[in-house]
Amino acid sequence: MINKLVVQNLRHRWVRTLLSALIIGVQVTSILTLLGLSRGMLKDSENRARTLGADIILRPGSSAAFNLSSAPVPAKFLPLVLRQPHVKDAVGVLSVAAILLTPIIGVDLDDFTRFNGGFRFLKGGPFQAPDDIIVDEYYAKQNKVSLGQTIKLINHDWRVCGIIESGKLGRLVVQLGRLQFLTSNPDKITQIFVRLDDPVQTDAVVEQLNKLLEGNLTASSIEVLASQYRIDNIPVLKTFIVVVNVLAIFVGFLVVFLSMYTAVVERTREIGVLKALGAKPVTILNLLVRETVVLALMGSLLGIIMSFGTQALIMTLVPASLQVVQVPDWWGYATLIAVAGALLGAIYPGLRAARQDAIEALAYD
Amino acid sequence: MTEVIPAKQPIIRVRGLRKTYRAGEVDVHALRGVDLDVKAGEFVAVVGPSGSGKSTLFHILGGLAAPTSGEVWIDGESLQKMSDSERTEMRQRKVGFVFQKYNLLPTLTARDNIEIARYLGHRNGPVDASFNQMLDLLGISDRLNRKPSALSGGEQQRVAIARALVNNPAIVLADEPTGNLDTENSTAVLGLLRQVNERLGQTILMITHNPEAAAFADRTVSMRDGRILE
Ligand SMILES: Nc1ncnc2c1ncn2[C@@H]1O[C@H](COP(=O)(O)OP(=O)(O)O)[C@@H](O)[C@H]1O
Numbered sequence: 131m132i133n134k135l136v137v138q139n140l141r142h143r144w145v146r147t148l149l150s151a152l153i154i155g156v157q158v159t160s161i162l163t164l165l166g167l168s169r170g171m172l173k174d175s176e177n178r179a180r181t182l183g184a185d186i187i188l189r190p191g192s193s194a195a196f197n198l199s200s201a202p203v204p205a206k207f208l209p210l211v212l213r214q215p216h217v218k219d220a221v222g223v224l225s226v227a228a229i230l231l232t233p234i235i236g237v238d239l240d241d242f243t244r245f246n247g248g249f250r251f252l253k254g255g256p257f258q259a260p261d262d263i264i265v266d267e268y269y270a271k272q273n274k275v276s277l278g279q280t281i282k283l284i285n286h287d288w289r290v291c292g293i294i295e296s297g298k299l300g301r302l303v304v305q306l307g308r309l310q311f312l313t314s315n316p317d318k319i320t321q322i323f324v325r326l327d328d329p330v331q332t333d334a335v336v337e338q339l340n341k342l343l344e345g346n347l348t349a350s351s352i353e354v355l356a357s358q359y360r361i362d363n364i365p366v367l368k369t370f371i372v373v374v375n376v377l378a379i380f381v382g383f384l385v386v387f388l389s390m391y392t393a394v395v396e397r398t399r400e401i402g403v404l405k406a407l408g409a410k411p412v413t414i415l416n417l418l419v420r421e422t423v424v425l426a427l428m429g430s431l432l433g434i435i436m437s438f439g440t441q442a443l444i445m446t447l448v449p450a451s452l453q454v455v456q457v458p459d460w461w462g463y464a465t466l467i468a469v470a471g472a473l474l475g476a477i478y479p480g481l482r483a484a485r486q487d488a489i490e491a492l493a494y495d
Numbered sequence: 496m497t498e499v500i501p502a503k504q505p506i507i508r509v510r511g512l513r514k515t516y517r518a519g520e521v522d523v524h525a526l527r528g529v530d531l532d533v534k535a536g537e538f539v540a541v542v543g544p545s546g547s548g549k550s551t552l553f554h555i556l557g558g559l560a561a562p563t564s565g566e567v568w569i570d571g572e573s574l575q576k577m578s579d580s581e582r583t584e585m586r587q588r589k590v591g592f593v594f595q596k597y598n599l600l601p602t603l604t605a606r607d608n609i610e611i612a613r614y615l616g617h618r619n620g621p622v623d624a625s626f627n628q629m630l631d632l633l634g635i636s637d638r639l640n641r642k643p644s645a646l647s648g649g650e651q652q653r654v655a656i657a658r659a660l661v662n663n664p665a666i667v668l669a670d671e672p673t674g675n676l677d678t679e680n681s682t683a684v685l686g687l688l689r690q691v692n693e694r695l696g697q698t699i700l701m702i703t704h705n706p707e708a709a710a711f712a713d714r715t716v717s718m719r720d721g722r723i724l725e
């Protein structure tokens with residue numbers, strides 16, 4: 131019976147119910163999208179690292195940790211690396227920040243093709259002129275770029291000569307020498323990919339390379355790099371996710387506080403009637419708590435549904451910049467957060483209603 | 496053989512009841528020493544000018560408000576000795592309220608308004624046949640699936656009466672039950688209260704401004720300035 135009253139109350143003020151649920155839903159969606167985004171981006175980076183066909187990657191600096199702004203190092207390290215035991219092949223690339231989150235990568239296409247078979251072209255083909263650029267399908271889709279078109283990047287005009295399948299190396303690829311020249315990095319590179327004759331030796335070779343290169347470059351196995359692309363291994367991201375969760379709880383709290391507070395004031399008389407009929411304060415509280423939980427659950431459901439919408443939207447509009455995956459393992463958790471925030475918000479209005487004087491309510495015109 | 500029937504104790508006994516409201520800086524003496532006995536099964540009309548303390552008296556009798564001083568016994572039990580939750584339980588078991596403004600829950604149908612009273616009174620299972628008869632008597636059997644907004648004032652008040660009676664309370668407290676009704680509906684509602692009183696033996700206290708309404712009762716009690724005039 132009390133459930134019927136809960137449902138009827140929510141239906142009676144359906145606009146408010148829907149709006150409150152929607153705001154809670156937006157919070158749930160933002161948690162799920164943020165998480166999906168983090169995972170999607172990291173998964174994308176991990177895949178990219180794995181499809182290179184390298185066993186070891188060398189990067190400038192003395193730390194294996196994430197470092198977006200690594201200064202290039204001289205290409206002379208490449209022959210040195212090639213001479214090491216078990217190293218079967220190695221290729222150096224120069225990576226330069228071009229647009230937000232998407233670098234432009236300079237590579238010698240012949241070396242790269244020898245190293246791992248090269249790109250799979252969907253349209254066009256390899257470089258024909260110095261200012262040719264290869265873009266991947268997502269970049270082409272997002273920026274509506276077609277073959278032969280000229281695009282301006284790092285203050286330079288490039289002609290699109292090929293569109294490749296996404297997932298290998300990068301989204302924007304140009305010739306190594308040209309990029310070195312244009313960015314005043316003659317004979318410099320930012321990464322060396324290494325393939326071994328025997329992958330079992332990976333750890334030993336990593337150790338040996340690190341000793342040899344003395345901090346100019348740091349070697350990491352693909353496995354170690356891939357493990358860096360986990361949320362748990364990125365403290366900043368973890369903190370950010372916690373902040374968004376706290377915000378979600380707070381917004382849920384505010385929404386339900388306002389919604390329930392107005393509901394309680396508006397229903398002063400009804401609450402008085404329920405008390406006159408023998409409802410105890412806990413019964414009134416129970417009623418409002420149930421209403422709140424239903425609201426939060428509705429919001430969570432909406433939020434989960436909307437997260438498919440945001441995913442579709444992001445993947446349609448900006449597939450080259452952002453990658454989003456669904457995170458069903460977080461649905462329960464996001465719901466819990468919504469319910470927790472909502473319950474916090476229901477405390478004050480609920481207690482107020484429970485304590486409310488039945489007489490004043492009934493006398494009130 | 497003769498049986499000695501013990502003199503029945505009054506179902507409502509009120510002694511020296513006072514109630515003072517604090518309205519800002521001033522004290523409002525709503526009740527200034529009320530004594531009253533009501534026998535079980537009596538139908539009592541309470542009349543008096545507006546502000547004479549009639550509603551306040553009802554609220555205290557129904558355990559909705561606490562008096563400033565004085566004592567009330569319902570069925571021999573002292574309200575003042577009860578805890579809040581005991582008073583609530585007493586209300587669930589023994590008291591049914593009818594208000595001038597009907598006070599049905601607007602989101603529920605007539606049937607559910609009655610059902611929720613049963614739920615709150617911890618009465619489960621199907622209603623008994625006599626209650627269904629009473630719904631017929633009240634003439635609302637075919638209106639039960641409507642919400643209050645789809646009922647006339649007279650119909651709403653009949654639903655409210657059904658709600659007050661569904662838990663078979665010993666006492667019905669009706670605060671100006673016909674105050675918002677036209678003559679025809681008033682007469683119908685008063686007739687119903689009378690019938691309920693006669694058939695089911697409920698004790699009824701009814702506040703009214705209308706002498707014609709008071710005539711339906713066994714006895715009339717007049718109040719003025721927080722006191723009962725004898
Ligand atoms: N909650 C309250 N707070 C302050 N004063 C009240 C309150 N309820 C009633 N009163 C005052 O107590 C007096 C008696 O009121 P009431 O019992 O409602 O009288 P009646 O029902 O006979 O019209 C009135 O003067 C009224 O203004």
Ligand SMILES: [Mg+2]
Pocket residue numbers: 549550551670
């Ligand atoms: Mg009154």
